[in-house]
Amino acid sequence: MKKIQLRISLYTRFMGGVAVLLVLLVVSILFVIEKREVQTITDESRNRGILIARNFVILHQQQFVFWDLDPIQRNIEDQISDELIYVVFYERNGTPQVANDFIQKYESIYCCSRLAGEITPESFFTEPRILRTGGRVLRILEIELPIFAESLPADSVRGPGLPSRWGSVKIGLSLEDMHAAINQTRKMLILIGGVGFFLGMIGTVFLARRITKPLKKLVDGTVRISRGEFTHQIEIDSGDEVGDLARSFNEMSRDLLRTRERMEEANRRLIQAEKLASIGRLSATIAHEIRNPLTSVKLNIQKVAQNEHLDEIEKEHLSISQEGISQIEKFIMELLDFTRVADLNVERFSIVQVLEESLKMMAGCFMQKGIIVDKKFDDRLPQVPVDGDRMRQVFLNVLRNACEAVGQGGRISISLAPVQKEDGRKVRIKIADNGCGIPEKDWETIFEPFFTTKPSGFGLGLSNARKIVEQHQGLIRVVKKRGRGTAFEVLIPCEGAE
Secondary structure (H helix, E strand, C coil): CCCCCCCCCHHHHHHHHHHHHHHHHHHHHHHHHHHHHHHHHHHHHHHHHHHHHHHHHHHHHHHHHCCCHHHHHHHHHHHCCCCEEEEEEEECCCCEEEECCCHHHCHHHHCCCCCCCCCCCCCCEEEEEEEEECCEEEEEEEEEEEEEEECCCCCCCCCCCCEEEEEEEEEEEECHHHHHHHHHHHHHHHHHHHHHHHHHHHHHHHHHHHHHHHHHHHHHHHHHHHCCCCCCCCCCCCCCHHHHHHHHHHHHHHHHHHHHHHHHHHHHHHHHHHHHHHHHHHHHHHHHHHHHHHHHHHHHHHHHHCCCCCCHHHHHHHHHHHHHHHHHHHHHHHHHHHHCCCCCCCEEECHHHHHHHHHHHCHHHHHHHCCEEEEEECCCCCCEEECHHHHHHHHHHHHHHHHHHCCCCCEEEEEEEEEEECCEEEEEEEEEECCCCCCHHHCCHHHCCCCCCCCCCCCCHHHHHHHHHHHCCCEEEEECCCCCCCEEEEEEECCCCC
């Protein structure tokens, strides 16, 4: 049977754990405080009762010694109240002598003294009692103190002038006020405990959110990363361990993004290489099959054209045929160049020099259309390891496309500058025109073999340019520019192609 596991969030577990700890802490503290407060109130009530009993002893000591009991009786009746329930005077042998009328009905209390054994003037007896009267339950603290007085010459066995015990006084002090004070104290402690628990839980909620909110962001980040969103960054600026974890996580996501981009680029290049290899084999076969009979056709047309008996119309037709054959030969040569993987003859060149040579070769085309060329070359450009002839071919392809794209009196802008990329220092060549432009959806497709947006051409120029640039471990792409037209960016590493 599959075990069902209950999922409890970290926030819930943290809140539950802290709540339990707070309850235990508050209950423990309140328990200790309550015990001390109850003991304090009890001791205060006992001391007050002892003080009341001692006042009775001091007030009626002489009267009791001389057995003047009537004043004692009257004073007892006057002092009886809701707090002082009863007063009983005992002689030295424990027999009651004077008491209020109420206590005489309770024989167990009234009958005898509780002081026994060796008694000193400092001795006392206390005991809580419960009295039931008229449907009421009275909680009472019973206190009994001895009565000592100086002995008479003929009456004391201890000798004349020495204090001797003459009896004792017992009082019953109501504990209702004490219990009310204890209950009030307990209510106050419960209120304080509740407020403390409430404030503690508020602090716990704040602390729990402060701890779990960054963790939730981390969890959300891992979920988004698992979905392939490697650009997602976790925004946690704390300087604790959670912040360190977030920064490490962001660095990991950036590394994953770079790795994925490299893998995608490697996969694209692998697919492109396989595609070019297949096209190359097919193209080589087609070129071979076309070239041989085409050579025979070309030679025969040239031989026929040398005949002096041809009229002008026939010569014109033969000339058109020769131009068509030359066009086919040019296509075959481009096709063979595209399929051929030549080794690079790498030397250190000034990229400005290579580009200037390409511009000189295109000068006639620019002059014919009245094209203005704006050049912006950085003075800090280093020499780069390139195959000068192959890179010149790249620039010629891009410049030729730009020349064909712009109209009469158009403008071509060329900029050269060193840039620092993640994988090293590079030289950036940017060639932009204000021509008709290329749709953004075709920015990547134009580098595919045989793809062209022009009415004439074979669609191999830019494909060949990309192949040459990638042989130099560089990059060629179309980038955005202000206004109309197209901008090509070529990145060539300053090191690495040697």
